[in-house]
Amino acid sequence: MSPPGDHVRKAVIAGNWKMHMTCAQARAFAASFRPLIADLPDDREVVLAPPFTAIPTLCRHLAGAGVAIAGQNVHWEESGAYTGMISAPMLLEHGVTHAIVGHSEPRKYFSETDEQINLRARTAQKTGLIPILCVGESDDQREARETERVIHRQVEQGLEGVDPLRLIVAYEPIWAIGTGKTCAAEEANRICGLIRGWVGHPEVVVQYGGSVNPATIDMLMAQSDIDGVLVGGASLDPVSFARIANYQVPVPA
Numbered sequence: 001m002s003p004p005g006d007h008v009r010k011a012v013i014a015g016n017w018k019m020h021m022t023c024a025q026a027r028a029f030a031a032s033f034r035p036l037i038a039d040l041p042d043d044r045e046v047v048l049a050p051p052f053t054a055i056p057t058l059c060r061h062l063a064g065a066g067v068a069i070a071g072q073n074v075h076w077e078e079s080g081a082y083t084g085m086i087s088a089p090m091l092l093e094h095g096v097t098h099a100i101v102g103h104s105e106p107r108k109y110f111s112e113t114d115e116q117i118n119l120r121a122r123t124a125q126k127t128g129l130i131p132i133l134c135v136g137e138s139d140d141q142r143e144a145r146e147t148e149r150v151i152h153r154q155v156e157q158g159l160e161g162v163d164p165l166r167l168i169v170a171y172e173p174i175w176a177i178g179t180g181k182t183c184a185a186e187e188a189n190r191i192c193g194l195i196r197g198w199v200g201h202p203e204v205v206v207q208y209g210g211s212v213n214p215a216t217i218d219m220l221m222a223q224s225d226i227d228g229v230l231v232g233g234a235s236l237d238p239v240s241f242a243r244i245a246n247y248q249v250p251v252p253a
């Protein structure tokens, strides 16, 4: 655990657009978003993960704005017969710097395993991308009090052979994703602290994700072990995502 409010790690505010946004919509977003983040304090970084098709547009229209671009996934091979997939060199060619791996949606809809996710994370690092490894328990697992066991396994298997210093881990409880139910800040902080311990390096950046919005961001960022957020729905609107990026930690009374 870190002392409260002592953020030695740079905060990382990331948006995951999932399967939203055409190139035209990404262009309009960039035009509105750019002036709203012009004066961000330098204690934080902003990352956006658009769909693959909107990556070149977003890279071009946010050039010089201080926004890093992420892939929403990355294959473990650098090329090959994998119809429909995108490799790390393909992302790097456009200036992409990060890649989400192990998000609960591909885990659920495409049956991604911890072993595959580990291969993705390793390939990402090997080629120079920073993996954003997502972990988190389902509602049933939470009810069955399996949260710690599930996340411990995801961290241990997902990060085998992965360098903790070129890595972000996002704690995304599945029951909080897209439901409007943000995990209580103290509970999210507790799990993020556990994740830091399991990764075994105090400098690893640990984010929280799950229904983060402009009303909850300041309290989340006030927590000692939450170094940033991974935002879905609220990152589609430039005003709300800019408000999240411009978070202000409340000063204790």
Ligand SMILES: O=C(CO)COP(=O)(O)O
Binding pocket: 016, 103, 172, 176, 177, 178, 179, 180, 209, 210, 211, 212, 230, 231, 232, 233, 234
């Ligand atoms: O899955 C998420 C980010 O990766 C969270 O999505 P929401 O912010 O829409 O709950």
